[in-house]
Amino acid sequence: PNVINLALMLGGRYFGVRGAFVAMAGMLLFPLCVVVLLAVAFAGVADLAAAQGALRGMGAVAAGLITATGLRLLPALRRNAMGPLMCWIAAGATFIAVAWLRLPLAWLLLSLGGLCCLWAWYRLGAASAQQIGGPPA
Numbered sequence: 001p002n003v004i005n006l007a008l009m010l011g012g013r014y015f016g017v018r019g020a021f022v023a024m025a026g027m028l029l030f031p032l033c034v035v036v037l038l039a040v041a042f043a044g045v046a047d048l049a050a051a052q053g054a055l056r057g058m059g060a061v062a063a064g065l066i067t068a069t070g071l072r073l074l075p076a077l078r079r080n081a082m083g084p085l086m087c088w089i090a091a092g093a094t095f096i097a098v099a100w101l102r103l104p105l106a107w108l109l110l111s112l113g114g115l116c117c118l119w120a121w122y123r124l125g126a127a128s129a130q131q132i133g134g135p136p137a
Contacts, residue, residue, distance in 0.1 A: 003027060081120040081127075090116050 004027055011023025045051045077084045093112060097103040 081124050082116060083123065086116070086119060 004024060007023035007027045008020045011019035011021070013019075015022070042051065077087050080087050082090070090112060094108065097108050097112070098105060
């Protein structure tokens with residue numbers, strides 16, 4: 001996103017709206033072509049066991065990277081506006097909803113994510129009201 005924003009700003013500054021669109025297209029066109037070529041190449045070998053095994057391996061690596069990122073973020077839970085207990089409850093509810101109930105992630109983000117945002121907003125409002133000395137809003 002940062003590189004696309006930079007391309008849009010530079011293209012727009014030096015060449016106007018057309019320049020912004022051309023700069024964005026230039027940043028996205030080559031990766032799009034590479035992905036399309038990889039998809040066409042994979043279509044020819046998709047039925048091979050080796051290709052399916054490679055994809056399963058890549059899935060395991062992606063899951064490991066996401067887990068490692070989550071573990072690195074654990075110390076930040078102590079300072080989270082929602083509080084550590086609510087963070088763990090939200091994480092558990094998300095895991096149950098995705099892994100066991102197979103709920104669509106988009107709806108889960110809108111519903112549970114929205115509730116968590118409202119809870120954090122309430123907690124931040126209560127904390128600022130305590131600093132000022134008045135009752136929570």
